[in-house]
Amino acid sequence: MWLTEFDTPVLPRESVHEDARRAGDPRGLALKLRGVAKSFGARHVLKDLDLAIAPGEFVALVGRSGCGKSTLLRLIAGLDTPTAGLVEAGTADERRLMFQDARLLPWKRVVDNVALGLAGPEASARAMEALGQVGLAGRGGDWPSTLSGGQRQRVALARALVHRPRLLLLDEPLGALDALTRLEMHRLIEQLWRRHGFTALLVTHDVAEAVALADRVLLVDRGGIALDAAVSLPRPRSRAAPGFAELEDRVLRHIVGHAPTAA
Numbered sequence: 001m002w003l004t005e006f007d008t009p010v011l012p013r014e015s016v017h018e019d020a021r022r023a024g025d026p027r028g029l030a031l032k033l034r035g036v037a038k039s040f041g042a043r044h045v046l047k048d049l050d051l052a053i054a055p056g057e058f059v060a061l062v063g064r065s066g067c068g069k070s071t072l073l074r075l076i077a078g079l080d081t082p083t084a085g086l087v088e089a090g091t092a093d094e095r096r097l098m099f100q101d102a103r104l105l106p107w108k109r110v111v112d113n114v115a116l117g118l119a120g121p122e123a124s125a126r127a128m129e130a131l132g133q134v135g136l137a138g139r140g141g142d143w144p145s146t147l148s149g150g151q152r153q154r155v156a157l158a159r160a161l162v163h164r165p166r167l168l169l170l171d172e173p174l175g176a177l178d179a180l181t182r183l184e185m186h187r188l189i190e191q192l193w194r195r196h197g198f199t200a201l202l203v204t205h206d207v208a209e210a211v212a213l214a215d216r217v218l219l220v221d222r223g224g225i226a227l228d229a230a231v232s233l234p235r236p237r238s239r240a241a242p243g244f245a246e247l248e249d250r251v252l253r254h255i256v257g258h259a260p261t262a263a
């Protein structure tokens with residue numbers, strides 16, 4: 001059984017994350033975007049976009065290819081600046097990014113990849129702890145080339161977690177993985193989110209993935225947020241659960257119903 005490793009919840013349902021949210025003192029970062037526009041020359045990708053995300057929320061961005069999801073994520077990550085408007089998303093230290101490609105340094109062992117950017121005598125111990133949290137305890141001494149694609153993405157996740165981010169930005173992190181590995185990663189990301197209480201923003205092409213993981217699914221279209229769908233299904237979510245397919249279908253219909261953004 002490939003899912004058993006992550007089948008047991010790390011925490012009971014009353015997680016630290018939910019306690020923190022209730023207490024109004026979450027570790028997650030609040031995001032606020034007001035009147036945000038982004039153009040590349042004459043190509044107006046985002047137009048007057050407003051968005052508020054509460055601390056500790058898990059939000060997914062979906063939409064047609066080229067609609068501006070990654071552009072929006074990059075603005076929030078501070079990797080690019082808006083043409084107009086305001087982006088409030090904490091400091092660079094509070095944010096971490098994960099991409100489709102794990103971007104590991106092949107000449108460094110796994111533990112040293114995770115410890116990159118950490119200083120002090122505890123760096124290795126913290127990296128090993130983070131590797132344990134992603135199910136890779138014992139692989140720290142290995143070379144990245146000896147890992148599977150899914151394991152590399154786990155290392156990338158550990159490399160983000162080791163900095164104890166308040167905001168985790170995920171740009172199609174599971175896009176290159178097979179279906180079963182994706183399901184394992186969904187479970188893992190959800191458990192880590194519940195345990196650590198960070199705010200999560202996931203860009204994905206996979207509407208089912210968005211519904212499985214997010215509190216809110218946002219559809220980016222025509223330069224703005226065309227749909228903001230709350231997902232209140234109990235966690236961990238099964239695609240067979242009542243309401244799952246209906247919500248997935250609703251979001252898909254919205255995507256199909258909107259014309260492609262002018263490219």
Ligand SMILES: Nc1ncnc2c1ncn2[C@@H]1O[C@H](COP(=O)(O)OP(=O)(O)OP(=O)(O)O)[C@@H](O)[C@H]1O
Nearest residue numbers: 040043045063064065066067068069070071072263
């Ligand atoms: N640096 C850039 N220079 C010029 N155009 C850009 C740049 N970055 C993005 N674009 C354009 O902005 C639009 C939105 O791109 P973006 O990557 O945000 O879309 P996306 O929704 O993430 O797409 P996909 O789902 O295919 O990854 C596209 O038309 C793209 O060509």
